[in-house]
Amino acid sequence: MSDVLTDTTGTAGAIRYRGRTGVPPQFRPPRAPGHFVGRGDELARIRTGGVTVLSGPGGVGKTALALKWLQDRGSGDQLYVDLAAREPVAELLRSFGLIEVPAGDRAAVFRSLAVRRQFTLLLDNADSAEQVTPLLPASGTVVVTTRKKLNLDQALEIAVEPLADDPLLGALLDLSYVELPERQARLYRLCAWQPGAFDVPVAAAIAGECVCDVEDALDDLVEKSLLTEVGDAFRFHELVRAHARTKR
Template identity: 70%
Template sequence: MAGRNAAGGIRFRGSHGISAQFLPPAPPKHFVGRLRELEQLRPNGVTLVSGPAGVGKTALALRWLHDRCSGDQLYLDLTVREPVELRLGRLLRALRLNDVPAEDRVAAFRSIVLKQKITLLLDNASSADQVTPFLPASGTVVVTSRSSLDLGGAEIALDPLTDETGSLAPLLDLSYVELPERQARLYRLCAWHPGTHFDVPEAAAIAGESECDVEDALDDLVEKALLTEVGDTAFGFHDLVRAHARAKRQIG
């Protein structure tokens, strides 16, 4: 799961003395092929970045925050489901507002975000209802989701990268060489699965490892955009990525 931390998915960057645990995750080292979408992201207003798992939604948002967006930033990973009141309580404490009654937390959070001009990144949203309590009356908010959500703002829909410019193969090489050996081995082996997608038990059988270890490694490959999730329980390769993985096994 991209960007999650021990504090339950909340990270903050700014000049308010907040702990480093609230910093947004660092953007990916290698970023190519999304320059047009990067230019489409604009300050002010709500922008939804949508697309399938592993397509690079979070990477795009983090790169934009790092390169194009000055000022204070707050990151929330909405993958973890929890009551809005509890999440807002932790957020407000991180922003040095303690003991705010539950019924006042939405208004208090929106007010401080608006007054301090904090840019929000709401990552991995699954519904508009998850996002709405955090939206200030104005300001800059970027939301990532696998779904097209009605948030009343702009939407940038990401498709899998193509290699028309020849830039994808070098990017895959850079991602591959940084993989730990377990993930690299799984990447090479699963590319030879005869179907279009596979599940955790099938990947474990291919690798000769436990399902628990393989599931963690598959999640890491999804985070690095080397695999995509197919439904809730399966994984698959983009055609170009599969060809790259197969070539690595032949070389190795």
């Protein structure tokens, strides 16, 4: 079966296309965190139609917020693209059976696919406006997460700040803590006594472990929103630090 995808800008290319109807598993949104509290204001502001950019430091919960919104929305086909991956657009097109797409045409074909299939897009871990702009379809809903302000034309940008004190936060942290592997849980407890920000060598020295093992464990804590990454260093939100110091 062959097909022709035509971009709204007029770019067209005859592409061999197998006609996949479902979203490939690797490009379906991951499941939203099971333990999610707060962020009601941010959830209400993400808009259906147009582009919403969620910006904030690493570990603050941007991706969790986006996934929660997608889960609550629960309609239509949803497409997740991790822009930090190697050649994510080329891999996505191949997964849909769109092969032999020249590098210079991939963004246009991606936009055409998004419009044709009316996908809701989550573009995760964007690095710059220059990376995102070529991928934005002419219509539809797009949510972008990034550590930087992108200043995209006509996009709604929401700054995602660390969680404020919330009566449910302690219970959420307890649930997150009991699910940690032992190395991460030990690091969580020990590093909470380090004042201010700390880097990987400092954390390794505190834990008495090798740098490579500690670096992986710190990354896991960031992914679980228990640490915030700031450049080459890490820091605790004060509420999270206080929680970690209660653990033995």
